[in-house]
Amino acid sequence: MRSQNYGQQAVLVFETGEPVMETLKRWLAQHQINGGSFTAIGGLRQVTLKYFNTTTRSYEEREINEQLEVLHLTGNVGLLNGQPFVHAHITLGTREYQTYGGPFGDGVVPPVLELVLRRVGGTLTRRENAESGLTELYPEASRFA
Amino acid sequence: MRSQNYGQQAVLVFETGEPVMETLKRWLAQHQINGGSFTAIGGLRQVTLKYFNTTTRSYEEREINEQLEVLHLTGNVGLLNGQPFVHAHITLGTREYQTYGGPFGDGVVPPVLELVLRRVGGTLTRRENAESGLTELYPEASRFA
Amino acid sequence: MRSQNYGQQAVLVFETGEPVMETLKRWLAQHQINGGSFTAIGGLRQVTLKYFNTTTRSYEEREINEQLEVLHLTGNVGLLNGQPFVHAHITLGTREYQTYGGPFGDGVVPPVLELVLRRVGGTLTRRENAESGLTELYPEASRFA
Numbered sequence: 001m002r003s004q005n006y007g008q009q010a011v012l013v014f015e016t017g018e019p020v021m022e023t024l025k026r027w028l029a030q031h032q033i034n035g036g037s038f039t040a041i042g043g044l045r046q047v048t049l050k051y052f053n054t055t056t057r058s059y060e061e062r063e064i065n066e067q068l069e070v071l072h073l074t075g076n077v078g079l080l081n082g083q084p085f086v087h088a089h090i091t092l093g094t095r096e097y098q099t100y101g102g103p104f105g106d107g108v109v110p111p112v113l114e115l116v117l118r119r120v121g122g123t124l125t126r127r128e129n130a131e132s133g134l135t136e137l138y139p140e141a142s143r144f145a
Numbered sequence: 146m147r148s149q150n151y152g153q154q155a156v157l158v159f160e161t162g163e164p165v166m167e168t169l170k171r172w173l174a175q176h177q178i179n180g181g182s183f184t185a186i187g188g189l190r191q192v193t194l195k196y197f198n199t200t201t202r203s204y205e206e207r208e209i210n211e212q213l214e215v216l217h218l219t220g221n222v223g224l225l226n227g228q229p230f231v232h233a234h235i236t237l238g239t240r241e242y243q244t245y246g247g248p249f250g251d252g253v254v255p256p257v258l259e260l261v262l263r264r265v266g267g268t269l270t271r272r273e274n275a276e277s278g279l280t281e282l283y284p285e286a287s288r289f290a
Numbered sequence: 291m292r293s294q295n296y297g298q299q300a301v302l303v304f305e306t307g308e309p310v311m312e313t314l315k316r317w318l319a320q321h322q323i324n325g326g327s328f329t330a331i332g333g334l335r336q337v338t339l340k341y342f343n344t345t346t347r348s349y350e351e352r353e354i355n356e357q358l359e360v361l362h363l364t365g366n367v368g369l370l371n372g373q374p375f376v377h378a379h380i381t382l383g384t385r386e387y388q389t390y391g392g393p394f395g396d397g398v399v400p401p402v403l404e405l406v407l408r409r410v411g412g413t414l415t416r417r418e419n420a421e422s423g424l425t426e427l428y429p430e431a432s433r434f435a
Contacts, residue, residue, distance in 0.1 A: 004429035006410040011325075011366075011429040035156075037184065037261040039327065039364055041379040043342065051240050052188065054212050054256055062242060067344050071379045071391045072217050072236075072362050074184055076156075076259050087259065089186040089216045091236055091244060091362075091381055095341050097352060097390040099381060100242040101216045111344055114366050114377065114427050116327040116410070120151040120261070137259050139149035139156040180301075182329065182406040196385050197333065199357050199401055207387060217362050217381075219329055221301075221404050232404065234331040234361045236381055236389060245387040246361045265296040265406070282404050284294035284301040 003027060008121070014113040020044070020073075021086060021106040024115070028077055028084035033117070035124035035139070038088075040073040042113030047092065048105030057133030061105060069093040070113060073104060077117070078124030080135060085126045087137070148172060153266070159187070159258040165218075166231060166251040169260070173222055173229035178262070180269035180284070183233075185218040187258030192237065193250030202278030206250060214238040215258060218249060222262070223269030225280060230271045232282070293317060298411070304403040310334070310363075311376060311396040314405070318367055318374035323407070325414035325429070328378075330363040332403030337382065338395030347423030351395060359383040360403060363394060367407070368414030370425060375416045377427070 001023050002013040012027065014020055020040075045067050050059040075088025091101035122142035126135045146168050147158040157172065159165055165185075190212050195204040220233025236246035267287035271280045291313050292303040302317065304310055310330075335357050340349040365378025381391035412432035416425045 002428065004412065004431060006325075006412050006429075006432050009408070009410050011410060011414065011427075013427050013429065035151075039184070039329070041364055041366070041377070043344070049242050051214065051238075051242070052256070053240070054188070060240070069341065069379060069392050071381045072364055074186055074217055076186070076261065087186070089214060089238075091216045091238075091391070093341075093379075093381075093390070093392045095343070095350070097339050097341070097392045099236075099244045099389045099391050100238070101236070101244050102214050102238045102242045111342070111422055111424055112426060116366065116408075118154070118261075118263075118408075120154050120156060122149065122151050124156065132256055134256055136257060137156075137158050138147065139151075139158065141149060142151050180296075184329070194387050196359065196383075196387070197401065198385070199333070205385070219331055219362055221331070221406065232331070234359060234383075236361045236383075244389045245383070246381070246389050247359050247383045247387045263299070263408075265299050265301060267294065267296050269301065277401055279401055281402060282301070282303050283292065284296075284303065286294060287296050 008119045010117045012115040014109045016110040018109050019106055020109060020113060024086060025084045033077055033119060035078050035122050036117050036119040037076045038115050038117040040070060040113050040115035042070045043111050044068055044070055044107035045110055047107040049102040050105050051102050071099060076124060078126050078137060080126035153264050155262045157260040159254045161255040163254050164251055165254060165258060169231060170229045178222055178264060180223050180267050181262050181264040182221050183260050183262040185215060185258050185260035187215045188256050189213055189215055189252035190255060192252040194247040195250050196247050216244060221269060223271050225271035298409050300407045302405040304399045306400040308399050309396055310399060310403060314376060315374045323367055323409060325368050325412050326407050326409040327366045328405050328407040330360060330403050330405035332360045333401050334358055334360055334397035335400055337397040340393040340395050361389060366414060368416050370416035
């Protein structure tokens with residue numbers, strides 16, 4: 001993965017064979033990113049999509065093994081128990097220009113994925129909510145603002 | 146709704162039962178946001194989608210009462226006659242990972258919607274264009290740039 | 291096309307009859323934008339979608355002549371051989387709220403397209419990779435960071 005920091009922003013280019021979520025979380029830990037959001041476009045294979053079932057309060061999963069265009073991957077990054085946490089949703093396109101999508105589990109790149117990250121200058125804390133079954137976002141005040 | 150300002154950016158977390166557009170416009174008025182753009186992901190029920198019919202020059206509407214993933218909600222905020230105006234488009238995902246979308250009317254959250262807003266540092270003025278039937282965007286020069 | 295610069299950001303409003311890619315590239319050259327990302331919403335007709343075939347290592351194309359909502363157009367801008375280069379993916383919505391999408395070739399606006407661009411403060415260099423058939427992104431260090 002090639003990456004470059006530009007002040008509040010960073011550009012990450014994932015290469016063939018890299019699992020996006022795992023690679024992104026390692027980068028976030030290395031660069032001590034406590035809060036931000038990102039957008040990515042590119043291509044993926046071996047994608048895991050999730051769907052949050054509000055009745056059972058748990059995620060259902062589906063794996064896809066097909067070459068797909070990432071029309072849009074957007075997410076928020078923060079900390080859960082001091083570790084990087086990523087919440088992202090994806091829209092995928094097929095060779096026939098059909099689309100599907102859902103919450104993003106993970107995916108392996110080929111041929112490439114370009115991601116632009118923007119820090120918020122504060123910590124986006126995540127806390128598990130046993131009642132809803134979700135890991136909810138609590139934006140904390142910046143030390144600078 | 147929980148929110149936090151981070152300089153040019155803000156993070157808003159909508160909670161169960163909150164209508165997104167109404168809640169967002171009230172927040173924009175309170176924080177005197179004259180221009181910016183946002184991206185949101187999460188889940189919605191009771192969504193109203195719109196479609197601008199370029200022949201009749203008016204919006205058609207459809208209401209959906211189903212638990213849906215918000216794969217992507219993106220919009221621009223500005224002022225129309227001095228009041229907050231939001232123009233947003235949404236892509237939704239079903240439990241079967243199918244997608245649909247259109248211009249966003251409104252939607253009620255459960256379980257949660259996370260929105261990141263970025264101000265532009267100037268006013269994005271909206272003016273009604275009787276000929277096109279649209280409320281068009283006129284970006285005004287910043288006082289700072 | 292109406293446009294306004296706001297420091298690191300810019301807002302571009304494309305008007306009826308304008309080809310998006312051609313108009314955007316001309317604006318990028320005039321404003322000497324070497325690196326950034328953008329998001330746009332609006333409407334298009336005469337859209338060209340692309341699909342990168344990883345087996346043949348080339349793009350397949352499809353043209354659409356229909357009034358469509360742009361649910362989301364996102365892209366990265368940089369330089370290829372010193373000239374503006376745009377890599378963008380689009381999600382489109384029909385009057386029946388169905389969606390399709392893919393890599394964006396070009397499209398002609400009616401009725402309007404609103405685009406928000408954010409510079410990264412460095413150069414996003416593109417280089418042609420003969421092996422993969424892709425024009426790959428190499429983010430370069432900022433002179434300021």
